[in-house]
Amino acid sequence: MAQDAATLKSILTAAPVVPVIIHDDVASARNLAEALVAGGLTTLEVTLRTPNALKVIAEMAKVAGAVVGSGTVCKKADMEASRDAGCRFMVSPGAPVALLEAAEDIAIPLLPGIASPSEAMAASLMGYSYLKFFPAEAMGGAPVLKSFASPLPDISFCPTGGIDLEKAKTYLRLPNVVCVGGSWVVPGETIAAGDFDAIRSLAAQAAQLSA
Structure with missing residues (x-):
């Protein structure tokens, strides 16, 4: 089966920004997801870069309105674990043929x-019509993607x-951009301080952008 474009489109068009989350504290996972959803960002990518990432995903998936996916998916075992944790989508940093085949x-x-x-x-050619451009700024940014x-x-x-708030505005003006991913809406120091009101405000600011 090729990429389920219709499902992925509905997920990626739910909001202009997908928070890219690196989080290991299971106890605060739901608070973080609730703040982001309250601010208007409902599609959440939790990277598999911390020991408790799958537990964090499972907790966030319990939040009403949250559509939680996994990031930094690099092998089939990551996909299987993501599915079992309640993910609705997955994101990988690259597109090797073996990974795309495993996703089927x-x-x-x-x-x-x-x-x-x-x-x-x-x-x-393998049926994928929605792709992540990564690492966007390091690869030349919006001018390259425009080309x-x-x-x-x-x-x-x-x-x-x-990508930050200002760069996001430039990307979202491009005809071939459906949304942007960014970590600026989930700063680690703000989360560590338990300031979820600030996270909600950052999310609300990002949600007002348009693709």
Whole structure:
């Protein structure tokens, strides 16, 4: 089965920004998800970069309105664990053929990362029409992604990597951008301080952007 484009489109278009979350504290996971959803960001990517990431995902998935996915998915075992934790989608930093093939056995959609036209074309040939452009700023940013639009008209992108509120505005004006991913809405020091009102405010500011 190729990428479930319809399901992924509904997930990625729910809000203009997908928070990229690195979080290990299971006890505060629901508070964080509730703050983001209250601010208007309902699609949440929790990266598999911490020991308790899957437990955090499971807790966030209990929050009403939250659509929780996993990030930094690099192998089939990550996909299986993501599915079992209650993920609704998955995000990978790259798009190796073996990973895309493995995703065919998983019931939730994968958003693979690409950094070049060749990688985007290879994923497209395997049925993927929604891709992550990563690492966006390091690979040339919005001007590069803009140049993809004409030769690759059937692909939509979620740029991620080095994006802040102002850069997000530029990306979201591009015709081939469906949303952006960013960690600026979930600053670690703010979360550590338990200031979830501030997180909600950051989310609300991001939710007002338009794609």
